[in-house]
Amino acid sequence: MRSSPARTIGRRARSRGTAPPPPGSFDRRLIAPMILGSVLNPINSSMIAVALVPIGTAFGAPPARTVWLVSALYLATAVGQPVIGRLVDMYGPRRLYLIGTALVGAAGLLGALAPTLGALIGARVLLGFGTSAAYPAAMQLTRREAERTGQDSPTGVLTALAVANQTVAVVGPALGGLLIGAGGWRAVFTVNVPLSAACLVLGTLRLPRERRTATARRDVDLPGMVLFAGMLVALMLFLMEPRTDHWYLPLLAAAAGAAFAVRELRVARPFVDLRVLGGNVPLLATYGRQLLGYTTSYAFMYGYTQWLEEGRGLGASTAGLVLLPLSAAALTVSGLTGRREAVRAKLVVGAAVQVVACAVLLLVGSGSPVWLLLAAGVVMGVPQGLIGLANQNALYRQADPARIASAAGLLRTFMYLGALAASAATAGFFPHRADTAGLHGLALFMIVGSALLLASALPARSFARLVRRGTETPGTTETPGNSETPGKTRKA
Template identity: 40%
Template sequence: MRVRRGRCGPGPAYAGAIVNTTGRRGSGSPGTSSPGPRRLGPSVAALCLGTVLNPLNSSMIAVALVDFQRHFALDIATVTWVITSFYLCSAAMQPVMGRFADRFGAKRLFITGMALVVVTCALATFAPSFALVCVARVFMALGTATAYPSAVAMVGALTARAQVSSTRPLGMIQMANTAGAAVGPVLGGVLVGVFGWPALFFVNVPLGLAAAAGVLWLTPADPPRERKPLRTIVIESDVPGIVLFTAMLVCALTAVLGAIPGATWWLAAGALVSMAAFGWRELRCPTPFLDLRMLGRNRPLILVYAAFAVFNGVYYCAFYGLPELLQQSGGYSPAVVGLLMLPLAAVSVVGTPFAARAIDRWGVRTVMLVGSASLVAAAGLLWLLTLSIAGAVVAVLLALTGIPYCIVSIAANQGMYASARPEDSGVAAGILQTSRYLGAISATAVIGVVFGPGATQEHWGVMVPVMVGLAVVTLALAAVWRPRERQA
């Protein structure tokens, strides 16, 4: 039976792609009661609490660099590895954790990831060296990378049993991601100022425990899976494919970030070799980590990934570039810059529920087109900063930029969810997050080139046409995209 899109309502033809990750109704174990609509809110809240940890820890660590420098007597080039290590592991591991969620159970993986975060962060507060701090950040990234793809994979089971649309739970998860990145610097500044850098780790302990407990008690059990010998599980998990995929992404991202001076070209060559080996492996593996043939035939899903990556290139050009412009040309302090950037995140968070309702009413493609068109307009309006960088002007323009961000983000999430096969929800969500990282890294490369001579209003005038051009590409991709309906 094909699910009909439209408004939520009683009966079997409820809105959205409401299936679980196995494509079957009732993913819970026998005897598990259906968590009606009243229990859906707490369940989604627990999922959101877990998904917020990755963006929260990626952003709040930025305010602790000076504290790390003083405590461990480091130079700035060395101390940035506390950010880079988390960034690289998160980008590479999101699809891997998504595949594990699909194959071994999303709920099981979510709770395991939160347990890893809790143990790692409890121990990291006593780290005697900076190297161990970076190791802890890698394990934190590994644990938090389980949350988003697992949460998306569990949305199908939750919404199918509650007979509601999938757009609102996905919107809440997107809001958690946005809010985590927004409040990270503020929360991090308070924690570091009062307690020092160990507090940035310890704060994850109660959050991780609460998320794990909520998912354990409030979400349906994973579908029963066939018991197999360990050797068979290892073979079917395609460990060589996972290793090659990880090597490809880590080499490519490290090269683009310039994290290892003098090794950029070697890393780029390593990325190309790993990519070729990964493609050869996946096309010949009977149980591939990433089914390239299936992905190649799924044109809607590829277009979603491409549009989301380009869109994030526009967003992070503003998110990373404007603070430099405001500090260097406007003379604003970092604290004031943080306040001026808040309207961008605030509008994104507040607008997401309205965008989710619009998807239920008019369809995901219409909302995607509207969001992409508004992105072109918002990017063009940022040219006004070449004339004035007064605080009021900056705040208004950033608030306007938050409108397309919330619209395109939730539309891309729902588009990915609708376009992927139900049994591939986890890995599809992980690749979407990697697309976000690729867009962010591309933005940092553009900023490095344009602002190389200095972050001036004149150079911002060069940045804006690049952003508008990327926004037009996003609109073109949205125009040719057609959502694929899930099967229930």
């Protein structure tokens, strides 16, 4: 029996990966470019940890200078995620995804050929901006597919994104070590070239093209973006090194913030709609919980690791092995709980266990047995597997669908603000060396932050909108290629 021409064409299209997805099911062709693009940031954040020493040796630079290879990526990503996310909201995910991943390849080449440490830091800045596009694009693609298929909660896709990012962050240092052993520290940058090429191929073949209309309004609030960037850079520079002689940085941040607020409240199409954001208390609470959760998470990572080496006297490789159960516990918890949304339950359990994990640090000392050191990591892995995933799911529900990408970018910004706050706290409690007294002081600091996180997660009312499936609230809808249309409604 001969196949009809339509069936033959359909089989060929499916074999090329270009056939339309079945109605009512998530387009699985999008998953590979979404995940591969979103892991570019965590893999570059973690690989550099093992490259700092050989880079410093190669350029004769002290740790005070090579640390900018880490800080530069944080700065660029914290600014770039919401800015590029807004552009994703306006122009669609495909275009920004391809531009961003192309920048990653360019940054890889620049880093591989960099003649000076300054050029290498420039490559990390370019890398930070390049890796800022894929995660907001993935969140918008997920939202679009949920609306197309009618799936109210695509938790499987959101979990895949979270687990992929956690896994890559865990294996990043090991991968970096292998690359350095095989081709020197420049291989840590060179690896971005094939990764970028893979993203470009997958993005070109699988990401949907945007419909263009002659009446499309593409107003970019460039002054708002510049003021936002100035405010954030000044604040983050102060958090990276909070000293009295840097008193002007908080003032600059406050001045830029005030000018930013005035601008955004007056412009017709702002970069960040402060009126809508200010009225979305649940989303603001999610940003606050992201900051609290990751401040404790990074403080544990930075402080506990330093104490294991200096206070407990373990070697760097042994300290890394002691932290492996933390990563394993986080991945296991994410995998087991990811299919269930349960935002409030994850936050409450995660915050409560985080309090316990920080309290365990009060019990450790220079003579503590290895099993207690391992247990502290295992307990801390539980909240790491719950809190980030819960905040991501909450944001997916709470953000305006027309601005889902920029909202997702801001979520990442608050994560990096937490990392910088943790770094400042660690430096404050370990002024000279990571001793046990400093670790106990840091543990008390983390307990306070975890208690605040728990208190913010306990009220059920703030999560009511997450479970009212199918309800409608007034809002505006903006799709790429079309101007904002007031009066349309969206799902809560």
